[in-house]
Amino acid sequence: MAIDKFTTLESPAIPLPIENVDTDQIIPARFLKATTRDGFGDNLFRDWRYDKTNNKIESFILNNPNYSGKILVGGRNFGSGSSREHAAWAIYDFGFKVVVSSFFADIFKNNALNNGLLPVQVSEDFLAKIFAAIEKDNKTNLKVDLENQTITLLATGDSEKFDINPYKKTCLTNGYDDIDFLLSIKDKIEAFEQAR
Amino acid sequence: MSKTTLFDKIWDSHVVQEIEGGPSVLYIDRHLVHEVTSPQAFAGLDKRGIKVARPKQTFATPDHNVPTKDQHLTIKDELSRSQVETLTRNCNNHGVNLFGLGHPWQGVVHVVGPELGITLPGSTMVCGDSHTSTHGAFGAVAFGVGTSEVEMVLSTQCIMQPKPKKMLIEVNGTLSKGVTAKDIALYIISKITTAGGTGHFIEYAGSAITSLTMEGRMTLCNLSIESGARGGLIAPDETTFNYVKGREFAPKGEAWDKALAYWKTLKTDEGAEFDLVYKYDAADITPMITYGTNPGMGMKINDTIPTGEGLSDNNKNTFLKALKYMDIEPGSKMIGRRVDYVFLGSCTNGRIEDFRAFAAFVKGKKKADNVIAWLVPGSKQVEKQCIEEGIDKALVEAGFELRQPGCSACLAMNDDKVPEGKYAVATSNRNFEGRQGPGSRTFLASPLTAAAAAITGVITDPRDLM
Numbered sequence: 329m330a331i332d333k334f335t336t337l338e339s340p341a342i343p344l345p346i347e348n349v350d351t352d353q354i355i356p357a358r359f360l361k362a363t364t365r366d367g368f369g370d371n372l373f374r375d376w377r378y379d380k381t382n383n384k385i386e387s388f389i390l391n392n393p394n395y396s397g398k399i400l401v402g403g404r405n406f407g408s409g410s411s412r413e414h415a416a417w418a419i420y421d422f423g424f425k426v427v428v429s430s431f432f433a434d435i436f437k438n439n440a441l442n443n444g445l446l447p448v449q450v451s452e453d454f455l456a457k458i459f460a461a462i463e464k465d466n467k468t469n470l471k472v473d474l475e476n477q478t479i480t481l482l483a484t485g486d487s488e489k490f491d492i493n494p495y496k497k498t499c500l501t502n503g504y505d506d507i508d509f510l511l512s513i514k515d516k517i518e519a520f521e522q523a524r
Numbered sequence: 525m526s527k528t529t530l531f532d533k534i535w536d537s538h539v540v541q542e543i544e545g546g547p548s549v550l551y552i553d554r555h556l557v558h559e560v561t562s563p564q565a566f567a568g569l570d571k572r573g574i575k576v577a578r579p580k581q582t583f584a585t586p587d588h589n590v591p592t593k594d595q596h597l598t599i600k601d602e603l604s605r606s607q608v609e610t611l612t613r614n615c616n617n618h619g620v621n622l623f624g625l626g627h628p629w630q631g632v633v634h635v636v637g638p639e640l641g642i643t644l645p646g647s648t649m650v651c652g653d654s655h656t657s658t659h660g661a662f663g664a665v666a667f668g669v670g671t672s673e674v675e676m677v678l679s680t681q682c683i684m685q686p687k688p689k690k691m692l693i694e695v696n697g698t699l700s701k702g703v704t705a706k707d708i709a710l711y712i713i714s715k716i717t718t719a720g721g722t723g724h725f726i727e728y729a730g731s732a733i734t735s736l737t738m739e740g741r742m743t744l745c746n747l748s749i750e751s752g753a754r755g756g757l758i759a760p761d762e763t764t765f766n767y768v769k770g771r772e773f774a775p776k777g778e779a780w781d782k783a784l785a786y787w788k789t790l791k792t793d794e795g796a797e798f799d800l801v802y803k804y805d806a807a808d809i810t811p812m813i814t815y816g817t818n819p820g821m822g823m824k825i826n827d828t829i830p831t832g833e834g835l836s837d838n839n840k841n842t843f844l845k846a847l848k849y850m851d852i853e854p855g856s857k858m859i860g861r862r863v864d865y866v867f868l869g870s871c872t873n874g875r876i877e878d879f880r881a882f883a884a885f886v887k888g889k890k891k892a893d894n895v896i897a898w899l900v901p902g903s904k905q906v907e908k909q910c911i912e913e914g915i916d917k918a919l920v921e922a923g924f925e926l927r928q929p930g931c932s933a934c935l936a937m938n939d940d941k942v943p944e945g946k947y948a949v950a951t952s953n954r955n956f957e958g959r960q961g962p963g964s965r966t967f968l969a970s971p972l973t974a975a976a977a978a979i980t981g982v983i984t985d986p987r988d989l990m
Contacts, residue, residue, distance in 0.1 A: 345841075352954065357935040360560050360588075361560075361606070362563075363567070363607060368929070377919060405752070407751060408952060409749075410954075411654040413652075413670035416670070431722070432722075434752070435654060435668055438673065438685075442673070459697065467744075475694065478649070493545060493547065493686060494544070495543045495544070495545055495546025496546065505525035506672070506676055507572075507672075507679050509684070510676055510680040513540070514550065518547075520540045520551055
């Protein structure tokens with residue numbers, strides 16, 4: 329089985345300049361009751377997007393028609409808390425392909441990578457530049473180039489390198505899946521068990 | 525031989541293969557499974573037409589969704605019922621050990637693992653739940669994973685994982701009266717923040733740590749994830765071995781002797797290096813409580829809430845947003861604040877010792893009329909022990925009642941939801957916006973502080989009533 333391939337993406341971005349966005353906010357626990365992976369995007373940031381009577385909260389960025397794009401830009405320590413992969417599924421299902429932050433929680437980062445959602449970690453400075461650029465022009469485009477591991481603000485040409493481990497990069501570029509790999513080394517795993 | 529840490533020893537002995545420039549293929553000894561993060565993983569196996577690789581090393585129990593009343597009846601919530609039934613079906617299809625609803629071993633997965641001897645020193649453990657860090661209390665490398673990773677382990681008993689860095693947290697000295705493992709954890713997280721441990725695996729050491737019971741160690745390791753750490757562990761010692769010995773799935777006879785000899789070697793070498801080291805004095809720790817919307821927003825119970833002064837703009841916005849959600853004035857006090865709900869339970873503080881402490885505290889006192897209290901044992905075995913020790917009766921005399929085991933109001937996936945705008949003192953692990961129900965407001969604290977609030981109806985320093 330495969331994940332969607334990722335090479336480059338040019339898109340405007342949606343800013344969420346809040347720190348410590350935890351996975352309970354990304355997808356509240358009461359929406360974790362499904363037994364399939366589909367449809368979680370409907371409840372992405374549910375309690376920030378809708379009030380208790382299910383009316384849209386107009387001030388929330390995802391409800392603002394002036395902002396759109398396939399890149400979500402969050403504050404520091406994005407994805408902290410619960411290990412729920414539903415958070416990565418919800419973001420991806422909503423239509424994002426990249427999440428940018430100056431710092432990601434470990435489990436969220438793994439979950440994102442395992443679903444073809446690219447976490448791009450940038451410096452605090454560059455994050456501030458992105459937020460400033462979007463504030464100036466909400467249609468401004470970001471370019472994410474996985475091959476060269478760069479993220480660029482196209483309006484200014486400001487660019488920064490980002491890290492990704494080479495194995496995961498290969499997986500994303502080719503749409504490879506970890507389970508296929510692990511199944512391919514079954515003999516090695518059995519040999520390891522027997523040697524213990 | 526180079527000097528290595530306990531974490532290195534366990535991790536390195538479980539590496540099946542190193543990937544060039546990538547993660548390690550790590551062998552997993554024990555895999556815990558619950559109903560919320562596993563259905564999509566089992567579906568993945570079914571789609572591939574494969575079976576669970578090592579069903580005997582896989583243990584499942586429903587906990588997140590289950591009601592804490594009338595568990596003998598059909599679960600009313602259709603979606604919750606469907607998840608619990610799907611777990612049963614998947615476990616039966618794949619021959620996985622299942623402690624279903626009504627089973628004498630059912631309970632919160634991180635309470636069940638240790639009490640059945642599934643959790644062992646020197647082992648690797650994962651579960652699709654971030655509080656898997658709990659099991660590090662036994663000197664195990666245990667950490668939470670996502671559903672894709674659950675699928676990896678079900679399929680191959682292995683996981684692809686980058687090796688975390690190493691952090692040492694030493695707490696030396698003697699804890700004062702009324703200060704518990706929960707307070708140590710909230711104290712540490714208030715110092716290093718919810719991102720301070722990210723990318724690291726913590727080893728806890730020092731005299732204040734080794735003097736903790738296994739229950740206390742589990743509470744501390746459980747909260748490692750709230751500092752962002754991958755996990756946290758404590759070197760196993762006599763306290764550990766005495767706890768494990770004789771439990772259902774623990775080794776017996778010769779196998780026990782062999783295991784014990786190995787476990788006794790499990791410690792960090794003198795002079796081994798850590799990437800980060802923090803040292804704290806136990807005497808500086810008092811009962812702690814959180815005031816904000818992440819576990820790092822904690823303080824000594826008698827202090828005043830910070831004002832946000834000196835924070836950067838972005839930090840300050842986040843800080844003020846949290847206090848606005850809590851409807852709390854910056855710079856005000858926590859003591860004396862109204863409490864509507866008290867929750868004792870969860871994988872953090874739902875063990876027998878927590879119920880003993882709560883019951884001893886409320887004995888001879890009466891629950892405040894304005895407080896609704898949910899006392900939820902972590903497992904059927906904890907519930908049974910509460911009854912055997914007469915804890916249930918003591919609680920009833922003080923105006924409380926014992927509910928049935930599950931995750932309950934920790935994350936409010938069942939009916940135990942704190943209503944919008946209400947304040948709860950909870951012994952659980954997260955005070956995120958809406959964590960205990962949409963609009964709920966959570967103060968995290970120890971079982972003693974929860975008991976004090978339940979008696980007085982307001983935030984109270986438990987030492988004042990001891």
